[in-house]
Amino acid sequence: MAESFDVPLVEEEKFYLPDPSYKQQAWTKDYQKAYEEFLADPDGFWETQAKQLEWFKPWTKVREWNYPYAKWFVGAKLNITYNCLDRHVANHRRNKVAMIWRGEEEGEERILTYQKLFHEVCRFANGLKKLGVAKGDRVCIYMPLVPEQVIAMLACARIGAVHSVVFGGFGVNALNMRIKDAEAKVVITADVAIRRGKTIPLKTIVEEAVVNAPSVEKVVVLSREKENPVELHREMEVDFYDLMKGVSTRCEPEVMDAEDPLFILYTSGSTGTPKGIVHTTAGYMVGTYYTTLNVFDLKDTDVYWCTADTGWITGHSYVVYGPLCAGGTVVLGEVTPDYPDPGSFWKIIEELGITIFYTAPTAIRMFMKVGEEWPNKYDLSSLRILGSVGEPLNPEAFEWFYKAIGKSRCPIVDTWWQTETGMQMITTMVGEPMRPGFAGKSIPGVVADVVDKSGKPVEPGTGGFLVIRNPWPSMLRTVYKNDERYQKYWDTIPGCYTAGDLAVKGKHGYIMVIGRADDLIIVAGHNIGTAEVESALVSHQAVAEAAVIGKPDPMKGNTIKAFVILRVGFSPSDKLKADLTYHVRMTLGPIAMPSEIEFMDKLPKTRSGKIMRRVLKAKEMGIDPGDISTLEE
Known part of the structure; x- marks a missing residue:
């Protein structure tokens, strides 16, 4: 890990200022004042947010911090689904639309009010009880993006079962690993998912994955x-x-302690085995509720669409728990942005009158590629807030999103956060000046910084490592069955949570996130562990050794290139490339497939035998590989 690095900055002086009415109407009307109030009394700040929700028993202490372990809302009792459902059903939101689902085929739509969703969740929760599922049991959910997936998640939380949602694009091995590590008692799936007019069998994958x-x-x-x-x-x-x-249709909510686990979500790691990130009940609820309300400036009249799949943390926090706690109307779509044509998203926005649209830079770059012709066919005047998530939003994509979709009037909240943080951490709050290429500043409630290896803040315009200095309510509590991996987040740079991202802090205090500092590749907003893909390749009979890197791609952010050494008796061929690509697809899923495979006689390694992926990447990109003194001869 380098001390710091110099980077070419984008034009930081360039900024866009939204109409003053946005700031006047926002929940957070004065960012600077709100941030200073938080710094003056962090516990009081978070207590104020928590008091907006309902608790069975109040906390005795807002925060207990024994570095690197935190407890939030100590002693409190609650159930997150009571705040997502019961409190709305008991008041004026009973017949408000909680969820609108759209499928690929014309006319495919389902609408659930808060009362209907409440009844469905209670019924399925009672069904899980019939299967013997109880508080603390783990339940694996491997489903397409349909209302039943959300119902299953909420039903687990209702009875205190810990859900582990696995993205429906993962293959047999990836699913099997997650089932086994969580020791899931029940797996919930569907016969098929539907994508681009084709059915994708899920049940057959589950049948193989539950073996062993x-x-x-x-x-x-x-x-x-x-x-x-x-x-x-x-x-x-x-x-x-x-x-x-x-x-x-009634199921009494399980009384949960503030620190009882809510879910495990596996995220790719640089060591091969995905990490089971554990989030607990109270802090996660408060963090996602607060950010949904304040970052998106969510109003009771909004129609909100986050395009993420609930198999990822964005879907957990900003499709399910945050918006439902806040009483929002949420749109779900088992749809793709370019099927049956590149107008599919804009058609939904027009027809449903969507006001808040939260999507990924990959999708935005795809929209850019096909041009303004498609969004211009639709009435997008209902939009008032645009959001981006998953990877850095490059300045060109920001400009296009702002002008072509927002018509130069909608604020863009370019959010940085992680599976581990549980909630948004850095953005430009609604009403504040937006600087293309820069995500923004720490939101009130968070202390983010850019530092060198020793933890010292870097000079403006100099690159460093993105860290969080103080605990926050929705932070991960541990890595499931591997607390040593949790401690590494706090041990890498003294006194800080190390995010694993490289960043730059500009002279105005805005932070530009550059990308991963470790062996992760972000493909279309999805974190892919290099070691996972390499392990999948090496599991093929023809492969002796493999290394993978991410290559910048204008659409996906990155694509995966693999470098492969073959076993004796196997020869390079296009057929073998195709076989290896298919093997990775079947092992990990299509998101992990290499776009290129290069056969090699040897890989660059340190004298201790560690593959130097940065040397491969430097050669591929035609740049200086830097210090190679540890490279073996």
Whole structure:
């Protein structure tokens, strides 16, 4: 890890200032004042946010901090679904639309009010109880982006079961690993997902993944194909809606301690094995509620669409828990931005009158590629807030998003945060000057900084390492069954949480996030561990050794290139490249597929045997590899 580095800065003097009315109407009307109030009394700040929610028993202490371990709202009792559902059903939001779901086919739409969602969650929670699921049990959810996925998540939280949602694009091995590590008692899936007019079998993947997963007692299957219904193996499998038959629409919420785990979410790591990030109940609830309300400036009349899949942290925090706690109307879509044509997103925005649109830079760059012709076909005047998440939003994409979609009037909240942080940490709050290329500043409640290896703040315009200096409510509590990996977040740079990202702090205090400092590749907003892809390649009979790097790509942010050494008896060929690509697809899923494979006789390594991926990347990019003194001869 270098001390710091110099970077070419974008034009920091360039900024856009939204109409003053945005600031006048925002929940956070004065960023600087709010931030100073937080710094003066951090615990009081977070207590104010927490008091907006409902608790079964209040806390005795806002925060308990024994570096690097935190407890928030100590002694409090609650259930997050009570705040997502019950409190709305008990007041004027009972018949408010909680969720609108859109599918790919014309006319595919489902609408659930808060009352309807409440009843469905309670019914499925009672169904899970019939299967013997109880507080503390782990439940794996491997489903497409349909309302039942959200119902399953909330039902788990209702009864105190810990959910582990796995993205439906992962393959057998990735799913098996996550099931086994979490020791899931039940797996919830669907027969198929639907993407670009094609059905993708999920149940068959689950059938393979539960082999050698002895903790699994039952598999719950949502049957979507009515004409060719999937056959269930009744000794192990049960139909999703059969489980809900004959049960009450009432299910008393499990009383949870503030620090009881809410969910485990696996994220790629640089050591090969994905990390099971553990989030707890109270702090996560407060953090996601507060940021949804203040970063998006969510009003009761808004129609809000976050395009993320709930298999990722963005879907957990800003499709499910944050917006529902805040009483929002949430849009879900099992849709892709360019199917059946590049107008699919804009059509939904027009038809549903969406006011807040939160998407990924990958999608924005795809929109840029096809041009303004498509969004110009639709009425996007309902939009008032635009958001970006998943990776840095480059200045060109910012400009296009702001002008072509927001018509130079909608504030853009370019958010930086992680699976580990649970909530948004850095952005430009609504009403503040927006600087293309810079995510923004720490939100009130967060102390982010850019530092050198020793933890000393770097000079403006100099690159360094992005860190968080103080604990925050929705921070991860540990890595499941591997607390040493949790401690590394706080041990890498003294006195700080190290995010693993490189960044620059400009002279105005705005932070530009450059990308990962470790062996992760962000492909279309998804974190892919280099070691995971390398392990998948080496598991093929032809491969002796492999290394992968990320290559900058104007659409996806990065693509994956693999460098492969073959075993004796195998020869390079286009056929073998195709076989290896397919092997990775079947092992990890399509998001981890290499776009290029190069066969090599040897890989650059240190004298201790560690592959020097940066040397491969430097050669690929035609740049200086830097210090190679540790490279073996």
